[in-house]
């Protein structure tokens with residue numbers, strides 16, 4: 001049923017999300033046939049280091065997304081520090097230095113909304129722990145365009161505000177623990193691999 | 196038709212209307228950003244759909260004026276990416292010194308912070324008197340602010356730090372006066388600067404230039420428009436002239452790539468060689 005339905009996964013995380021993201025990425029299969037775009041609020045000067053840290057956890061290619069670059073399956077992307085990341089309908093990235101959104105640049109909302117438009121029902125959006133409201137509007141938009149939305153279990157989240165705000169929109173399909181997210185992704189990605 | 200395709204059709208029609216009615220051409224701007232701003236403006240004015248705003252903007256110039264403001268993002272700062280300014284000092288200015296008169300075109304200057312940064316650099320390199328920086332933007336209200344040269348004082352600490360990291364020779368406080376919560380830039384800097392309205396999409400080459408700075412403007416354009424604007428810069432630069440792009444902008448994939456050589460890849464400084 002899940003066979004080749006989904007074409008992209010995007011994950012948003014803020015306070016407390018680094019360990020969770022490392023956990024998720026280290027559990028990904030060796031071959032993944034869709035792109036994974038991670039928007040994580042990080043320190044403005046941490047330029048490039050996210051790519052380095054995550055590269056050590058996976059055999060998948062981890063990149064900093066470049067302006068007008070084509071989004072490729074099997075790659076994990078991070079926005080450059082201090083830029084918003086967006087994706088266009090032709091699945092190329094755009095960057096912007098617009099003002100912060102929800103006190104954040106990159107903002108999860110900004111990417112999620114553009115991804116919702118670009119991938120529609122073929123997108124999965126996952127929102128993890130965080131201490132602000134970024135991502136909630138993005139989750140709403142992903143749902144509006146027919147995508148699948150997941151939030152981290154509030155009991156488990158180090159900072160439940162962010163996934164809580166998303167759940168409160170009424171547009172979250174699944175509330176999962178990290179272990180459940182991992183097994184969901186495992187199942188999904190093994191099913192969408194061309195056999 | 197998919198929801199996103201219908202919406203994109205509405206956006207296309209709206210941008211077409213803006214172009215035909217007012218001459219501003221946003222049709223080849225990076226669509227995802229433009230969409231975000233249109234949706235935000237739509238919510239602000241309480242319109243029910245994107246297409247509902249088309250007759251409004253056609254018949255109501257004030258309405259259009261409000262909307263177009265949303266389309267111009269003037270976020271900027273002084274000495275953004277200090278390493279780039281340091282590279283300008285070390286790698287570009289020594290070459291510019293050989294010209295009797297130096298013309299700089301600073302395209303997309305927003306409210307002017309970067310232009311004043313450049314003016315400071317030229318003054319410190321003793322080139323202030325024989326340099327003109329033509330700083331242009333298509334946003335008149337941003338240009339008005341740029342001409343005034345009065346910026347919020349709260350940023351001074353950051354700017355001062357940035358300035359030191361560019362290899363600044365003095366104290367940053369030499370270049371401004373604090374006045375009722377604002378920083379007023381030193382008026383002699385203005386002698387180097389000429390602010391003017393210029394639209395990169397619809398206007399022709401602005402001037403012959405030895406150095407063009409255009410940072411964090413091209414990311415707002417789609418690939419096609421980026422190439423068109425690169426052509427404009429290519430036409431404007433003298434042989435051996437320099438081009439400086441934003442930290443995340445690159446000539447690498449442009450068809451103009453072969454006409455330039457990389458002076459500093461990390462800081463996105465290029466020199467025209469043909």
Ligand SMILES: C[S@@+](CC[C@H](N)C(=O)[O-])C[C@H]1O[C@@H](n2cnc3c(N)ncnc32)[C@H](O)[C@@H]1O
Pocket residue numbers: 097267268269270271272275302303304305306309331332333334337393394395396397409410411412415441
């Ligand atoms: C984000 S700001 C960059 C300011 C500055 N260069 C910097 O990097 O800090 C982008 C600027 O480009 C200007 N811009 C956008 N489209 C333009 C066009 N077609 N012609 C001229 N300027 C344009 C906007 O008005 C805005 O001031």
